[in-house]
Amino acid sequence: MVLFPKRFNLSGIKTMLLLTGEYEHSFDNKSRVLISNKLRSQIDVEEHGSNFYVVLGANGILCLYPEKYFELLVLASSPNESAPDEALAFERMSFALASMVELDAQGRLLISEKLRKRAGLEEKITLVGVRDHIELWDTGNWEKYIEENMAQYQKQMSEARKTILSRENKQYLGTEAE
Numbered sequence: 001m002v003l004f005p006k007r008f009n010l011s012g013i014k015t016m017l018l019l020t021g022e023y024e025h026s027f028d029n030k031s032r033v034l035i036s037n038k039l040r041s042q043i044d045v046e047e048h049g050s051n052f053y054v055v056l057g058a059n060g061i062l063c064l065y066p067e068k069y070f071e072l073l074v075l076a077s078s079p080n081e082s083a084p085d086e087a088l089a090f091e092r093m094s095f096a097l098a099s100m101v102e103l104d105a106q107g108r109l110l111i112s113e114k115l116r117k118r119a120g121l122e123e124k125i126t127l128v129g130v131r132d133h134i135e136l137w138d139t140g141n142w143e144k145y146i147e148e149n150m151a152q153y154q155k156q157m158s159e160a161r162k163t164i165l166s167r168e169n170k171q172y173l174g175t176e177a178e
Contacts, residue, residue: 017048017069019129024139026123031116032108033136035064039129040107054115055098057135062111062119064134067100073132074098111136 023036049067057063065073074094103109111121124139137145 017043017066017132019043019131019134021129022142023127025125025127027111027116027121027125028108030110031113032104032110033125033127034106034108035103035134036127037107039127039134040103042129051100051102052109052134053098054101054109054111056115056118057133060119062115062121062136063130064101064109064136065132069132070098 019039019042021036021039023039025034025036027033043066048069051067052064053067053070055063055065055070101109115121119136119138120141121136121138122140126137126139126142128135128137128142
């Protein structure tokens with residue numbers, strides 16, 4: 001089931017994901033975490049795959065990318081070829097710090113102790129849908145992040161809404177004048 005309409009990029013390939021929400025979970029005694037069905041149902045398995053790549057992302061946050069989307073991401077984000085040392089470092093890091101993982105029959109994902117340590121994940125974690133990927137946050141760190149960034153978020157949301165309303169008013173007034 002797909003909750004959001006599919007979008008197309010300029011080449012006609014369907015690539016847009018719209019993963020949303022925050023879901024609190026805990027690691028079990030085997031270091032597995034449940035990927036909520038509410039979150040998984042937002043991914044079109046045929047288009048994006050049923051497996052994930054787990055990647056240590058920006059700011060040390062552990063990220064899950066649907067397999068087909070990750071493949072597009074890696075191909076699209078290789079650095080400028082004019083700096084071969086940077087390109088090689090990027091390629092090494094991109095592939096060395098990523099690994100394909102499969103959900104078990106209950107929708108759980110095994111996260112290695114090494115990755116948990118690198119990402120600072122304790123027992124309680126929050127899974128966050130972030131457009132094209134899922135981030136795994138230590139719940140305490142997520143709550144702190146929310147607190148530190150809420151005012152900026154509210155300001156940006158207000159500005160985005162004003163922009164949309166302004167465009168709608170201009171379209172309406174332009175139509176009315178004809």
